[in-house]
Amino acid sequence: MRGSGSVTIILKVLAAAVAFWVATQLVPGVEVQGNPSNPTYWGTLVVVALIFGVINAVVKPIVKTLGCAFIVLTLGLFLIVINAAMLLLTSWISGQLDVPFHVDNFWPAAVLGSIVISVVTWLLGLIIPD
Numbered sequence: 053m054r055g056s057g058s059v060t061i062i063l064k065v066l067a068a069a070v071a072f073w074v075a076t077q078l079v080p081g082v083e084v085q086g087n088p089s090n091p092t093y094w095g096t097l098v099v100v101a102l103i104f105g106v107i108n109a110v111v112k113p114i115v116k117t118l119g120c121a122f123i124v125l126t127l128g129l130f131l132i133v134i135n136a137a138m139l140l141l142t143s144w145i146s147g148q149l150d151v152p153f154h155v156d157n158f159w160p161a162a163v164l165g166s167i168v169i170s171v172v173t174w175l176l177g178l179i180i181p182d
Contacts, residue, residue, distance in 0.1 A: 063180045068101035069094070071172035072153075078168055081161025082139075085152035100153045104142045104169075112138055135166035 073094075075082045084100070086093040115134050116123065122130040139162045143155035155161050 060180065060182060064177070065098060065101050065105060067176035067180055068104060068169070068173055069097040070176060071169045072097050072100050072104070074172045075165045075168040079161060079165045081156030082165040083154055083156075085154075096152055099149075099151050100142060100146055103145055103149075103151070104138070107138050107141055107145070111141065132163060132167065135170060136162035139166045139169070 072082075072084070073088075076084050084093060084096050086096065088094075112134065115137070116131075119130055119134060123134075136158060140155055140158060143153060143162075146153040155165060
């Protein structure tokens with residue numbers, strides 16, 4: 053079936069955008085400026101999801117490789133720190149690109165935000181076909 057891969061990618065980006073929206077609703081310090089009834093707000097979430105996806109595809113594997121010993125020693129809990137750092141990096145890059153997305157600090161905003169985003173993305177990933 054031609055083109056189904058691109059549809060899956062689009063659905064995964066939209067799922068990540070929804071996960072970011074849930075994080076902005078539940079976690080103080082993770083915020084997108086604007087009004088959710090405005091289409092620009094949702095466009096911002098899609099752009100943030102794309103930035104986060106690129107960071108997870110390029111930077112995260114390098115960080116995980118370098119931090120492999122810490123991941124093993126902490127029985128995987130160091131992955132939460134890595135995910136929070138990737139969320140803060142997303143916030144910083146968004147700021148550099150004038151995208152109105154911001155994460156206030158590492159603890160609790162980035163840590164809790166990354167957990168919420170991971171859980172929501174995982175749950176939506178169960179629904180989205182491969």
